Amino acid sequence: MAISVLLSLLAYALLLDILGFLLDTLLIFGFLFASSGKHSWKVVLGASLITTASAFLLFGYVLKIPLPGGLLHF
Amino acid sequence: MDLFSGLLLGFKISLTLVNILHCFTGVLIGTLVGVLPGIGAIGAMSLLLPLTFGMEASSALIMLAGIYYGAQYGGSTTSILVNIPGEGGSVITCLDGYQMALKGRAGAALGISAIASFVAGTLGVLLLMLFSLPIAKFALKFGPPEIFSLMFLGLTLLSYLARGSMLKALSMGLVGILLSSIGIDIITGFPRFTMGMVNLIDGIDLVPIAMGLFGISEVIVNLEEEVRREVFDTKVKGLLPDREERRRSRWPILRGTILGFFLGIMPGGGAVTSSIISYTTEKKLSRYPEKFGTGMIEGVAGPEAANNSCTAGAFVPMLTMGIPTHVSMALLMGAMMIHNVVPGPLFLKEHPDIFWGVITSMYIGNILLLILNLPLIGIWVKVLKVPYSILFPLILLFCVIGAYSLQNSVFDIFVLIFFGLVGYFMKKLNYGPAPLILAFILGPKLEQALRQSLLIFQGNFAGFFVRPICIVSLGFALILIISNFVPVLRRGRLRLPVEEPEDP
Numbered sequence: 001m002a003i004s005v006l007l008s009l010l011a012y013a014l015l016l017d018i019l020g021f022l023l024d025t026l027l028i029f030g031f032l033f034a035s036s037g038k039h040s041w042k043v044v045l046g047a048s049l050i051t052t053a054s055a056f057l058l059f060g061y062v063l064k065i066p067l068p069g070g071l072l073h074f
Numbered sequence: 075m076d077l078f079s080g081l082l083l084g085f086k087i088s089l090t091l092v093n094i095l096h097c098f099t100g101v102l103i104g105t106l107v108g109v110l111p112g113i114g115a116i117g118a119m120s121l122l123l124p125l126t127f128g129m130e131a132s133s134a135l136i137m138l139a140g141i142y143y144g145a146q147y148g149g150s151t152t153s154i155l156v157n158i159p160g161e162g163g164s165v166i167t168c169l170d171g172y173q174m175a176l177k178g179r180a181g182a183a184l185g186i187s188a189i190a191s192f193v194a195g196t197l198g199v200l201l202l203m204l205f206s207l208p209i210a211k212f213a214l215k216f217g218p219p220e221i222f223s224l225m226f227l228g229l230t231l232l233s234y235l236a237r238g239s240m241l242k243a244l245s246m247g248l249v250g251i252l253l254s255s256i257g258i259d260i261i262t263g264f265p266r267f268t269m270g271m272v273n274l275i276d277g278i279d280l281v282p283i284a285m286g287l288f289g290i291s292e293v294i295v296n297l298e299e300e301v302r303r304e305v306f307d308t309k310v311k312g313l314l315p316d317r318e319e320r321r322r323s324r325w326p327i328l329r330g331t332i333l334g335f336f337l338g339i340m341p342g343g344g345a346v347t348s349s350i351i352s353y354t355t356e357k358k359l360s361r362y363p364e365k366f367g368t369g370m371i372e373g374v375a376g377p378e379a380a381n382n383s384c385t386a387g388a389f390v391p392m393l394t395m396g397i398p399t400h401v402s403m404a405l406l407m408g409a410m411m412i413h414n415v416v417p418g419p420l421f422l423k424e425h426p427d428i429f430w431g432v433i434t435s436m437y438i439g440n441i442l443l444l445i446l447n448l449p450l451i452g453i454w455v456k457v458l459k460v461p462y463s464i465l466f467p468l469i470l471l472f473c474v475i476g477a478y479s480l481q482n483s484v485f486d487i488f489v490l491i492f493f494g495l496v497g498y499f500m501k502k503l504n505y506g507p508a509p510l511i512l513a514f515i516l517g518p519k520l521e522q523a524l525r526q527s528l529l530i531f532q533g534n535f536a537g538f539f540v541r542p543i544c545i546v547s548l549g550f551a552l553i554l555i556i557s558n559f560v561p562v563l564r565r566g567r568l569r570l571p572v573e574e575p576e577d578p
Contacts, residue, residue, distance in 0.1 A: 002294045002298055005293075005470070009470065009487075009494075013484050013487040013491065025471065029471070032466070032467035032470065035463075038461065055471060068482075
């Protein structure tokens with residue numbers, strides 16, 4: 001399980017410039033939340049959405065860190 | 075600048091709304107982090123380091139310092155309620171604190187640990203003030219040779235006192251120095267170890283390394299062993315210790331404060347060491363030593379005081395001489411250097427506002443913590459119930475974004491992951507990350523001091539051996555290193571459990 005976490009982090013870094021912050025974070029978060037196998041897909045989806053949104057707001061607006069937009073300029 | 079005017083200046087800075095807010099945020103995050111097992115003060119400090127870039131130097135330091143001593147408070151809560159220490163310094167509190175909780179005296183235990191921490195923190199800051207001034211004045215006489223010798227001694231001492239093999243610790247220190255040399259040489263301008271990669275020209279940043287070694291590796295290790303936590307569910311009533319308990323705690327608190335402070339000044343002495351030594355002392359001095367481990371309040375009051383005052387003690391060498399004796403201090407020093415504030419003997423002279431501002435903010439922080447901890451315990455207990463499977467992705471995300479935000483570069487994320495992996499293997503093979511990080515931060519300063527010294531001595535190393543402070547420091551360091559190879563001395567090696575940040 002630890003290996004899959006590391007690989008997903010690597011994937012996150014590689015995909016960041018392609019997918020942009022929002023999509024990449026959503027995807028990887030979903031994967032990480034689901035990887036424990038303990039939560040229903042509804043919980044996973046909900047948690048991922050909430051986390052991605054709050055992270056975007058916190059880092060993008062409150063702390064004003066420029067976040068990558070990806071190829072689609074999200 | 076004498077004590078009184080320093081205090082006035084300090085309070086003028088720390089009592090502004092902005093800085094009170096920073097202090098509050100710091101101690102809040104610190105307590106939260108201290109409550110949650112799996113991430114400690116050092117992890118949190120490295121996570122928040124990048125976020126402090128936009129802040130004023132004094133505000134950044136106030137917040138980071140708040141995180142550190144806030145975490146000590148938070149760790150005690152979990153020790154007492156769940157028998158799981160949230161921080162290294164709270165391990166000892168589990169022994170009698172949890173027993174008190176089982177006997178229905180959880181409230182008293184929590185109360186006395188908050189009070190002990192507050193008293194120790196406040197007294198510790200007082201001692202810090204009293205000691206810093208004369209030491210700083212003495213340190214002004216230091217030149218590059220003395221700075222080099224003392225730093226060298228500090229690193230060696232840390233390796234000596236480290237848990238496990240001294241050789242491993244020393245080699246980690248050397249790796250740290252090596253890593254710090256990546257980049258462009260300050261004096262000659264030649265690139266070193268950049269291996270043709272553009273990203274390495276400026277060297278590796280402290281933040282991805284610290285977050286990787288402490289944060290990411292911690293998460294991976296935790297994922298391997300599932301930590302089951304059963305939270306103590308009965309209501310915590312009666313948050314104040316009764317008069318008898320208060321009376322019994324008075325001397326342990328005082329002793330713990332003094333012990334902790336002086337242990338904090340020494341390299342390697344940290345919250346863990348201080349709390350253990352305080353516990354042992356209280357047990358030896360007590361009339362009923364056999365009762366320790368069944369819920370003696372002295373066993374909670376003393377160690378809790380010690381692990382708070384050692385924070386104040388650790389500040390002394392860092393603020394006055396620029397020598398961090400502990401990883402958390404090294405991180406604070408890293409933060410200062412990022413804000414272009416150079417810690418060291420000149421720090422007090424050039425930035426008295428930051429110095430006194432941070433010190434007075436510690437008073438404020440201690441008060442805030444007292445207010446926070448007593449009523450908010452219910453909330454912390456709820457936080458403890460969040461499953462780790464939800465928690466760890468959040469920690470990882472913080473690390474990743476933190477690393478990215480330094481230079482808007484994905485490369486830093488790769489560095490982060492790389493060092494996360496390195497840190498994981500280091501833990502498995504019992505190599506401590508503390509010497510590495512300390513050496514990494516001290517590396518450039520160490521090298522600069524050495525080269526400046528050689529410039530002064532015109533290339534003649536003998537110059538080191540005519541200066542008294544250098545002789546003593548370097549000689550002592552040499553003895554420590556040799557002692558590892560001489561079997562007779564090796565057996566007698568002092569083994570203190572050093573605060574290892576990867577404590578559960």
